[in-house]
Amino acid sequence: MGLGLDLPTFIGQLVSFLILLGLLVYFGYKPIRKMLDERANRIKEGMEQAEAAKQEYEQAKVAVQEQIGKAREEGQGIITQATQIGDRLKEEARGEARKEAQALVERTRIELERERDKVIDDLRHEFVDTAILAAEKVINETLDKEGHRKLIEQAMEESTTFKEN
Amino acid sequence: MAKKKVLGCSLNIIIILSIVFLVLIVVSFIGGSVGAIITGGEPLSIFAVQPPHPQLPAEHPFPNLPITNTMITAWISILVLFGLFFAATRRMKLVPRGLQNFVEFFYEAAANFIEDPAGKEYGRKFFPVCVTIFLFVLANAWINLIPGFETIKMNGEPLLRNANTDINVPLMLAVVSFCFVEYWGFKAHKATYLRKFFNFVPLGQGFKKLFTGKIKAGFGGIAMGIIAVFTGLLEAISELIRMVSFTFRLFGNMTAGMILTLVMIFLIPWVVPAIFYGLEAFLGFVQAMIFGGLTLCFLVVAVMSTDEETT
Structure with missing residues (x-):
């Protein structure tokens, strides 16, 4: 009762096994390998992307921080400048107002003086006229008009109050 | 109460x-x-229960056809394995579920097991043959454990029988394993691979020394050369003996398991054989693991050996 070694059976089994090997390679191992590789790649890509995004975020964060700092500095500068300008403007406005006020005062004084002179002049004329009228009425025809006037003017020349102006 | x-x-x-x-x-x-x-x-x-009368050669259930019952079982194993992988990979999704998940889990486990000693590059090349041997042996062993598997009779002979118990199957697997080992060894080292078996270089150097006048060194060199040739011969024999050990390890284990189960069923028909079914399931797994693992091991040795010598 031998071991049963038999060449046809051996070859048949060999062919069967090789068919199985081929079938498993083409329907089993290859698609699975492909799928596993694809999945590994996907995961790797995803992780790389996440890493890149993280780095980008970090960079953006730094840039934003920098810009905020810069903006703050700039703002500070602008405020300082504005304050300076405001101070200057205030000073200028104050000076101008003072000047204007002074000019106004000056003008008013000149005006007032002129007005006073005029009033004095008018008063003198009026006084002269009134005096002439009064003298006419009192003296009446003792003196001619011209003689009168000369007399009065002479009197006025002598009086101290009207002499100065 | x-x-x-x-x-x-x-x-x-x-x-x-x-x-x-x-x-x-x-x-x-x-x-x-x-x-x-x-x-x-x-x-x-x-x-x-009929007393077991185990017969080592595979039976022919169809008298007119040269088909043995172990062949039919091997085909069933092949169909089962193919069906499993085909169903799992028919509509693959990036997010695996069910059968695909299971098959991928198995694939990853096997790939890790193989790439551990063989490295990534060779691991992928060795994967198909090692895993197919493993799956084929395992499927043959486990299909046999379906109750009533060997009781189906056709023309007075069992229609189905564990393919691993037909010596042609372990021998076939051993030859396949041997061929792949030598193929990859030769492919990895080209002609220098043959020097592992036929190493005449030290002998030639010894003769050269002898003829150039260095008598003492020459005889020493010849002695070393003869040892090298003898070592190569031993190496070649051991590679051939591997096939025999491969064959009889699987064949012996599986046949012994079959006979043991039959004897236990004959002695104590109820309950006790279940223990041996569990044992056989474990043994089938171990044998499949050994066959695939040893093939992997020899492949790695064949690919690596001369690297280590030259460096």
Whole structure:
């Protein structure tokens, strides 16, 4: 009762096994390998992307921080400048107002003086006229008009109050 | 009744089950062939198991066809494996589910097992042959464990029989393993691979020294050269012997398991053979693992060996 070694059976089994090997390679191992590789790649890509995004975020964060700092500095500068300008403007406005006020005062004084002179002049004329009228009425025809006037003017020349102006 | 509360239901059930199993074992033992011999009567009809008459060559269930029952079983194994992988990879998704997940889990485990010693590059090349050998041996061993598998008769012969118990199958696997080992070894080292088996270089150097006048060094060199040739011869023989050891390890284990199970069924028809079924399932896995693993191991050695010598 031998071991049963038999060449046809051996070859048949060999062919069967090789068919199985081929079938498993083409329907089993290859698609699975492909799928596993694809999945590994996907995961790797995803992780790389996440890493890149993280780095980008970090960079953006730094840039934003920098810009905020810069903006703050700039703002500070602008405020300082504005304050300076405001101070200057205030000073200028104050000076101008003072000047204007002074000019106004000056003008008013000149005006007032002129007005006073005029009033004095008018008063003198009026006084002269009134005096002439009064003298006419009192003296009446003792003196001619011209003689009168000369007399009065002479009197006025002598009086101290009207002499100065 | 009061105890039931304290110890719980499960213990009672265990006790009842053990008693039932024990009774079944005793009844089947006494009623079976052994009991019949002891009492001198006929075994009860339901226990009348035919005494095993194992036969090493595979039977031919169809007298006119050169098809053995082990071949049919091998084809069933192939169909099962192919069906499994085909169903799992038919509509693959990036997010695996069910069968695809299982097959991918197995693939990853096997790939890790192989790439561990062989490295990534060779691991992928060695994967198909090692894993296919493993799966084929495992499928053959486990399909055989389906109850009633070997009882189907056709023309007085069992229609199905564990393909691993047909010596042609282990021998075929051993030859396939051997061919792949030599192929990859030769491919990795080209002609220098042959120097592993036919190493005449030190002998030639010895003769060269002898003819150039260095008598003492020359004889020493020749002695070393003869040793090198002898070592190469031993190497070649050991590679061939590997096939024999491969063949008989699987064939012997599987045949012994089959005979053991048959004998246990004959002696104690009930309950006890179940233990041996579990043992056989484990043994089948171990044998498949050994066959695939050793093939991997020899492949790695064939690819690596001369690297280590030259460096």
